[in-house]
């Protein structure tokens with residue numbers, strides 16, 4: 001997290017060093033590419049502890065609860081044993097784990113997998129269907145609106161036009177073909193303690209394969225995505241401790257295990273562009 005703050009501060013610092021940013025921006029039309037280059041936000045999300053009390057913060061608070069206790073607050077729409085926060089770590093506040101901070105300035109956005117422009121609510125529903133093996137919430141659902149409100153609230157310090165530099169998961173690249181057999185050994189040594197020798201989860205950690213895990217059409221089912229997530233965040237509390245090869249091997253092992261299918265997969269990437277590690 002510190003790393004991001006420093007980069008952000010540096011960007012802001014340089015911006016102030018420019019001869020006269022205010023006057024040179026005046027003759028730029030609003031929303032020009034120039035603005036995008038100039039505005040880069042610092043990762044300074046508000047803490048969920050400061051969600052306004054009472055009625056004012058009610059929707060935001062519900063959104064937070066859904067993200068952290070999805071099993072409890074959105075049970076009807078979930079088909080596995082995961083909560084959003086199991087991947088979007090720290091309730092979406094972790095800049096190394098697909099953070100929610102800043103997302104509301106990026107959507108609506110064109111998504112090649114669906115070949116259409118999606119609202120933030122629709123993108124949330126994709127994770128309900130694919131990562132949670134569940135069902136999409138109706139567009140007018142107060143729960144769906146609550147998650148959107150929570151993400152908007154988290155994004156309050158991110159100006160429109162920001163690139164949201166911390167978006168997603170910091171990516172690593174494989175140095176060789178990932179090896180699931182070596183990954184099995186990594187799992188036994190560094191992961192099974194919390195996730196269970198059978199990968200089905202324990203009191204300490206959620207399942208990583210099997211009927212209660214994410215579907216084959218989830219982002220995490222792609223080896224490059226899982227490897228990057230594992231590298232930065234696993235074992236939980238010891239991020240950046242496994243080597244890149246270990247992260248890729250164990251990701252390949254996990255993602256070669258059985259998990260729920262996704263019937264809608266046939267409609268994905270209708271115009272092409274499917275990533276090479278999509279497992280279907």
Ligand code: HEC
Nearest residue numbers: 085086087190191194204205206207208230234235236250
């Ligand atoms: C100290 C316990 C612990 C260890 C060891 C550990 N994890 Fe996790 N893992 C967790 C917890 C807890 C979560 C959920 C995080 C949360 O909700 O904050 C998690 C989440 C995950 C997730 C995303 C959620 C899911 O269940 O699919 C994956 C994938 C994952 N871990 C893989 C691994 C891999 C691979 C290793 C070994 C390199 C590993 N973990 C080691 C505790 C652990």
Ligand code: HEC
Nearest residue numbers: 082083084087098123124127128131167168169214219220
């Ligand atoms: C098994 C892990 C997992 C779970 C559980 C999960 N997600 Fe995701 N989610 C991901 C991954 C991976 C991405 C893609 C990140 C990337 O592109 O780098 C993602 C992307 C997203 C995005 C878009 C992020 C962006 O940068 O545009 C939103 C919004 C989102 N998820 C919301 C949710 C919500 C809400 C839940 C709970 C209902 C949830 N997710 C559950 C793994 C998960």
